[in-house]
Amino acid sequence: MARTGFPDDLYGDLIASGPGGAAAKRLGLPVPPRLRRYAPGQDFLTGPAVVLRVGTAPPAADVAAWLAAAGAHVVADPDAAGGDRLGAVVVDATAARRLADLAQLRELLAPAFRRTARSGRVLVLGAVPAEVGGDAGAGFAGAFGDVEGRAVQQALEGLVRSLGKEARGGTTVNLLRVAAGAGEALRSPVEFLCSSRAAFVSGQSLLVGPAPAPAPVRERRVVVVTGAARGIGAAIAEVLARDGVHVVCVDVPAAGEQLAHVANRVRGSALTLDVTAGTAPRALAEHLRRRFGGADAVVHNAGVTRDRSFVNLDEAAWDTVLGVNLAAPLRLTEQLLSTDGALAPGARLVCLSSINGLAGAKGQTNYAASKAGLVGFVQALAGPLAERGMAVNAVAPGFIETPMTAAMPPVPREVGRRASSLQQGGLPVDVAEAVAWLASPGAGGVVGQVLRVCGQHVTGA
Ligand SMILES: NC(=O)c1ccc[n+]([C@@H]2O[C@H](COP(=O)([O-])OP(=O)(O)OC[C@H]3O[C@@H](n4cnc5c(N)ncnc54)[C@H](O)[C@@H]3O)[C@@H](O)[C@H]2O)c1
Numbered sequence: 001m002a003r004t005g006f007p008d009d010l011y012g013d014l015i016a017s018g019p020g021g022a023a024a025k026r027l028g029l030p031v032p033p034r035l036r037r038y039a040p041g042q043d044f045l046t047g048p049a050v051v052l053r054v055g056t057a058p059p060a061a062d063v064a065a066w067l068a069a070a071g072a073h074v075v076a077d078p079d080a081a082g083g084d085r086l087g088a089v090v091v092d093a094t095a096a097r098r099l100a101d102l103a104q105l106r107e108l109l110a111p112a113f114r115r116t117a118r119s120g121r122v123l124v125l126g127a128v129p130a131e132v133g134g135d136a137g138a139g140f141a142g143a144f145g146d147v148e149g150r151a152v153q154q155a156l157e158g159l160v161r162s163l164g165k166e167a168r169g170g171t172t173v174n175l176l177r178v179a180a181g182a183g184e185a186l187r188s189p190v191e192f193l194c195s196s197r198a199a200f201v202s203g204q205s206l207l208v209g210p211a212p213a214p215a216p217v218r219e220r221r222v223v224v225v226t227g228a229a230r231g232i233g234a235a236i237a238e239v240l241a242r243d244g245v246h247v248v249c250v251d252v253p254a255a256g257e258q259l260a261h262v263a264n265r266v267r268g269s270a271l272t273l274d275v276t277a278g279t280a281p282r283a284l285a286e287h288l289r290r291r292f293g294g295a296d297a298v299v300h301n302a303g304v305t306r307d308r309s310f311v312n313l314d315e316a317a318w319d320t321v322l323g324v325n326l327a328a329p330l331r332l333t334e335q336l337l338s339t340d341g342a343l344a345p346g347a348r349l350v351c352l353s354s355i356n357g358l359a360g361a362k363g364q365t366n367y368a369a370s371k372a373g374l375v376g377f378v379q380a381l382a383g384p385l386a387e388r389g390m391a392v393n394a395v396a397p398g399f400i401e402t403p404m405t406a407a408m409p410p411v412p413r414e415v416g417r418r419a420s421s422l423q424q425g426g427l428p429v430d431v432a433e434a435v436a437w438l439a440s441p442g443a444g445g446v447v448g449q450v451l452r453v454c455g456q457h458v459t460g461a
Pocket residue numbers: 226227228229230231232233250251252255273274275276300301302303304324352353354355396397398399400401402403404405
């Protein structure tokens with residue numbers, strides 16, 4: 001089996017062999033680390049966890065207790081870990097307001113970072129810069145508000161992204177912005193980003209706010225996944241099923257056989273539906289209402305590409321891509337929201353965007369427009385949905401090893417695969433873990449966000 005689980009990462013396979021890895025190191029070539037991915041029954045972390053705190057204000061939350069409850073052995077400081085390398089380092093910098101606090105952060109974090117284990121986790125908790133204030137008179141001219149406090153909080157962004165690029169051995173570095181009143185809503189994001197489910201998430205910043213009152217959790221949650229017959233959609237169905245969800249697998253009639261196979265494998269159900277058909281929104285809404293009493297989450301994953309330079313792009317290539325990738329999620333969501341009983345209370349929506357949608361890509365004006373459009377869709381809908389106790393977010397995958405990327409010409413494929421801090425393509429399961437987490441009841445404090453699952457890819461970083 002290839003080390004990446006994909007047959008054509010020849011370089012990755014070569015490096016995985018002892019002599020190949022040693023030769024690559026000597027030549028200064030990238031040595032992609034083997035990532036530790038989630039497997040049932042494995043230890044939560046690869047070593048003890050430490051929770052550090054900048055400043056003297058009370059901590060944002062009892063992170064140490066959450067980590068311990070998730071199975072971590074939490075030690076008071078890096079030295080208390082004995083000779084063990086650290087599985088997770090969490091730094092609560094929410095109270096940092098002065099440059100001296102940043103200096104303290106460096107002092108605390110540097111020795112711990114040096115001692116992180118392979119596939120370790122570094123997580124910085126920061127405040128929301130726009131919420132920093134009210135401290136007039138202190139620091140930078142009080143008349144302007146707490147300018148120094150905001151600058152210090154923004155500084156965390158650069159620090160975390162740089163640290164992600166310096167991390168080795170599959171260690172990831174991320175930032176959680178803790179909004180006022182987030183409280184318990186922070187727990188699930190902390191657990192996710194410290195876990196092996198987030199193996200391909202690094203260099204990211206995510207905002208966490210207060211979660212609405214939780215809706216009653218049904219015995220078996222029901223989640224719709226469009227484009228579930230193969231690739232990332234099939235992986236999403238598998239991860240959701242692993243987590244006890246009934247998955248309604250949707251795909252075009254032409255993919256019916258593959259779809260039935262996936263639905264059987266995950267003990268879910270299959271619904272053949274072209275999401276662009278005029279009748280699709282009503283058919284899906286009625287199916288969910290009648291058969292399940294509403295869906296707990298909908299994953300808009302179905303997507304297509306028709307790459308061509310802008311001047312050579314014909315109407316069909318434009319319409320197909322915009323129709324599947326953007327118009328269908330808009331129309332389906334509109335109908336689901338206006339059909340009583342199609343969505344369960346507290347429902348979650350997750351859209352599959354793309355880092356190419358955030359950054360743009362040559363030959364992909366149609367695709368990037370559709371994927372950037374989904375980000376706008378998520379941001380516009382976040383507020384109104386939050387008022388209904390629902391949440392919508394996007395996941396933006398980077399280079400993922402799928403038949404889509406396997407079909408790329410060899411040179412751009414190899415460049416794309418290595419151009420991230422983790423120096424390899426992600427696997428469909430990496431995207432699936434992030435989607436399943438955002439669709440889970442615990443993720444209620446994350447709303448209107450775009451989570452990149454890209455190993456900190458250089459594109460649009
Ligand atoms: N593979 C990557 O590297 C990558 C990177 C960024 C984003 N994405 C996004 O992730 C999603 C999944 O990508 P993938 O690589 O698994 O793609 P894929 O081509 O392997 O699978 C897409 C699925 O969507 C289905 N589909 C297409 N049109 C449909 C329609 N009209 N109605 C219902 N189903 C339809 C297809 O039949 C297929 O099963 C897409 O939205 C894609 O844009 C993928």
